Amino acid sequence: MVNTKRRSVIKLAGSAAAVASTGMAGILASGRTPAYAQQKAVHWLRWVDFVPASDTLLRKELLPRAEKELGMKITLETVNGNDLQPRATAAIQSGTGPDLIQAFNTNAYIYANSVVDLTDIAEDMSKREGGIYKYCRSLCSDGKMFMSMPWAVPGAMISYRKSWFEEVGFNAFPKTWQELHDAAKKLKAKGRPIGQTLGHTFGDAPTFTYPYMWSWGGKEVEADGKTVAINSKETIESVKFMTQLWKDGCDEGALAWDDTNNNRAFLSGTISATLNGASIYIESSRKPDTYQTEKGTPLFKDILHSPLPAGPAGQFGMHLMQSDMLMKYSKNQAASKEFLKWIHDEKNYGEWFNSQKGYSTPCTAMWEKNPLWDKDPVMAPFKVAARLGQAPGFAGLPNQKAAEALSKYIITDMYAKAVQGMAAEESVKWAEGELKKIYSV
């Protein structure tokens, strides 16, 4: 071998070590796993918005901007609203899935064991924006923790055809159920029935049947949250009336409707009124040439909104509450919280709110003053949807048991069974039995 000086060997070894410290050889040489900067990623699961423009806004503008500003990868996945619960159940049981999952109504209670407490972000937003409405708070927080972050309340109002109701003698939407029955009877005789779903669908069915029952004085449980109180004279009255109203004035095919059927039926001119979010009006105003009345005028000019009629016990409304749960199994909890803070920032959320054109009411009082509500008087009733809503489980709390009753569609089925022919007393008794099973545990 050539005369090698010790120094040159060490130098060679040093440079070899330097070379070896990169790449696979370096990894093996150092004996430790490499530390790569993990890119933060957040997977958000939401429903397919009934206002498509908002999903487009999220995908094309808001989320790319969030990605840039927060330095993370955000994946938005949208599914049919009825599929959110199955996805959540499957994700929790398998321990892996989206980081943020949207919850409707009382669903957060069902998953309370598997979510991260979001009190800090929620209270922060509440302080900044004039307070979270009691309705929203009760559905997202059980008093001890915030199980989900309130997002928005798509208000449910009756969308109705102004000209058709005028033709049968009603210049404003009927204020009581009795009046509605009169109007509906006349309208159905002309082939223009009311369209109200009594099917197993998360939105339009419970937002009708619960406030309907409350307006007659019926309720699921007493204020103690334990005694099932549904089998009462008032509830039976409401069921009897519903059966009559159904036969005389409603589209009987609606037993099989989900949340999209009534939109289609209304937009194609087969029904005169339906309880819905504002999506019918918004869709028809976006495409005035596609949706026209039988006289050839744009349909949206003939649509007005009204709260549900009042019953003997008053007027009630229940609106769909949307919130986002941060799942415990998520490996990106810090990033998800950061993202939630970002998206609820007034500027960013405001863009989304504007794209909704009033379809959704935010959960804090500050937004009532937003100029959007003054732009279109047809949308005015939606401004206070979140303020006035009452939650399922009345007169008890909207807790886990109320959530179970809601997801089993007990109240909706009580009415559905009756309109299909079961005696009112029997269907109420059935509902009582089902509720007792839930509340007696």
Add this chain to the structure above:
Amino acid sequence: MAVTAVSTAGARKPPPRLRKLEDERWLAAVLLAPTAVLLGLFIAYPFFEGVMLSLSSAKVGDPGQFVGLANFAKLWDDNIFWTSVWNTFWYTGVTTVFKLGLGLWLAMLLNRHFKGKAIVRAFILLPFIIPTVLSTFAWKWMFDPTFSVINWSLFKLGLIHMRINWLGDPSLAMDSIMVVNIWRGVPFFAISLLAGLQTISPELNEAAAIDGARPWARFWYVTWPLLLPVTMVVMLFSVIQTFADFQLVYVMTGGGPANATHLFATYAYQIGIVSGLLSQGAAVSLAMFPFLFVIVVVQLLYIRRVETR
């Protein structure tokens, strides 16, 4: 010379490894092992887990504790559960009868000679091949409450004056899902029975005809008995599949209206996955097991009797 050298050199013992392969017991075990593993992983383990789940009070995110048969006791009092039991039996019974009748008729027709026989036989299979969810969606549109093409056609023909409430009326909804199931299942019966028919020698039928037997008698005394083994096997598979049907009902009606079309599988899904009450959902699907077991055993015994005739 080389040959004789080889043959007289004395049989060389095969190397030890080859001997192992010739050991049938060992080979059998090795060949069966993959199947056993797969069956164990994908059938035995989930079944066992399901049983454990149904004996606990597990909810989503909450493993719960052992509660014995409490879930089953709850089901005993649950009238939606009994509705779904009745629905499943009714659904399976009626559709199997129709599928057998129509499938057999179709098979006998396809057994004849006519132009384009091969193409027709291939097309007949389409309903069975098309993914269930796809074809069910198409049917769902055909039965749609507002836009049904069936209603429209009947209306234009002047046969009806009001929309038929296919999916909203409880008994019509059941009829609708039965129609779709029959439409989907007839090809399976037809092709399987056709294969069976083709094993029956035509000479038997000819001999019967020469002896003066009329078509119905020929069918009943010659064709049907010889077809019975195939028929029973096909019926067994069909009954098992229909009893446990999920996709069709879930897509068409979701179990509605007001639980009128719930089967075991859809009700288990509704309770277990949608409402998150996993243990109760597991109990519903396990409740299927005794009924199905009895049906399968009865059919297998009948098949055995038929085959050893």
